[in-house]
Amino acid sequence: MRSGGALVPTPVPGVHLSTGAFESVVHGLAAALGTLEPDGVQRLRTPPVIAREIIEKVGYHRNFPHLLGRVYTRTSTGTPIESDLVLLPAGCYCVYPLFADTALAATTERSVEATCFRQEADAEVGRLRSFRMRELVRLGTAENCLGWRDDRLAAAQQMLADMGLRTESAVAGDPFFGSGGRMMRALQQERKLKIELLAEVGPGQTQAVASGNYHVDQFGRLFAITGPDGAVAHTACLALGYERLALALLHRHGPDPSRWPEHVRKLLTLERP
Ligand code: ATP
Numbered sequence: 001m002r003s004g005g006a007l008v009p010t011p012v013p014g015v016h017l018s019t020g021a022f023e024s025v026v027h028g029l030a031a032a033l034g035t036l037e038p039d040g041v042q043r044l045r046t047p048p049v050i051a052r053e054i055i056e057k058v059g060y061h062r063n064f065p066h067l068l069g070r071v072y073t074r075t076s077t078g079t080p081i082e083s084d085l086v087l088l089p090a091g092c093y094c095v096y097p098l099f100a101d102t103a104l105a106a107t108t109e110r111s112v113e114a115t116c117f118r119q120e121a122d123a124e125v126g127r128l129r130s131f132r133m134r135e136l137v138r139l140g141t142a143e144n145c146l147g148w149r150d151d152r153l154a155a156a157q158q159m160l161a162d163m164g165l166r167t168e169s170a171v172a173g174d175p176f177f178g179s180g181g182r183m184m185r186a187l188q189q190e191r192k193l194k195i196e197l198l199a200e201v202g203p204g205q206t207q208a209v210a211s212g213n214y215h216v217d218q219f220g221r222l223f224a225i226t227g228p229d230g231a232v233a234h235t236a237c238l239a240l241g242y243e244r245l246a247l248a249l250l251h252r253h254g255p256d257p258s259r260w261p262e263h264v265r266k267l268l269t270l271e272r273p
C-alpha cells in the first residue's frame with residue numbers, strides 16, 4: 001500500500017518527518033510559488049539559525065519570548081552559555097540586515113526560503129514547531145509597499161484557487177506577549193497590518209496558509225534603510241507556509257498525489273506516476 005503524502009509524527013508534538021510524496025508536493029509548491037515573484041529576483045535560502053543580535057534588534061525576544069528557541073551550549077571549559085545564535089522564527093528577518101545603513105536606489109525585492117522554529121503551545125493539524133516558509137520581501141516607499149502586499153495576496157489567492165484550494169482572507173494579529181502585547185495586537189488589527197489567507201488543512205481544521213504583512217517603516221528605522229524617495233524605507237512581506245499548503249492540498253485532493261487532477265499536478269510540476 002502506498003503511504004501517501006503524509007507527515008509522520010514523532011514522539012514530540014509539532015515535530016514531524018515528511019514522506020517522499022509529501023516532499024514532492026513541497027517541491028512542486030516551491031516551483032509554483034516562483035510565479036508570484038518578479039523576474040530575476042534574487043532567491044535566498046536561510047539556515048535554521050540567525051544571529052541573536054538581529055532577533056534582539058527587532059524586539060522578537062520581547063514580543064514573542066514564548067515562541068523563541070534559544071541555543072545554549074558550553075564553553076571549552078564546560079561553563080554553560082547562551083550562544084550568539086537563536087533558531088530562526090521567520091524568513092524576512094534574514095533580509096532586512098542585508099540592507100542595513102544603505103540608501104536604496106529603487107524598490108527592492110528578495111525571495112527567501114526559510115526553515116523556521118517556534119515553540120508553539122498547541123499542536124493541532126498544521127501547527128508545527130519546525131516548519132518551512134517562502135517569503136517575498138519588499139523594501140520601498142509607503143506608497144508601493146501596502147499596495148504590493150494586497151496585490152501579492154490577491155495573486156497568491158488566485159494561484160491557490162487554480163490549485164483547487166478555497167481560501168478566505170482575514171485581518172489578523174500576532175500573539176504579542178503579555179498584557180501590553182494585547183494592545184499591540186489590537187493596534188495591528190485596527191491598522192490592518194496583517195492579512196491572512198485561511199484554508200482547511202484537515203477535517204474541520206483551518207489554518208493560515210499565507211500572511212501578508214505591512215511593517216510601515218519599523219524595519220527601515222531599525223536598520224537605517226533609506227527608500228528610493230529619500231525617506232525611511234517602508235517594508236512588506238508575503239509569507240507562505242509550505243507544510244500548511246501541502247496539508248491543504250492533501251486534504252483537498254486526497255492522500256495520493258499521483259491521483260490528483262491533472263491540472264493540479266501540472267501546476268505543481270509533479271511528474272506523471
Ligand atoms: P498562526 O496565526 O497560525 O500562528 P502566524 O500568524 O503565526 O500563524 P506568520 O507569523 O505570519 O504566521 O508566519 C507566516 C506563515 O508561516 C503563515 O502564514 C503560515 O503559513 C506559516 N506558519 C506559521 N506558523 C506555523 C506553524 N506553527 N506551523 C506551520 N506553519 C506555520
Ligand code: ZN
Nearest residue numbers: 092135237239
Ligand atoms: Zn515576514
Ligand code: MG
Nearest residue numbers: 118120174175
Ligand atoms: Mg503563530
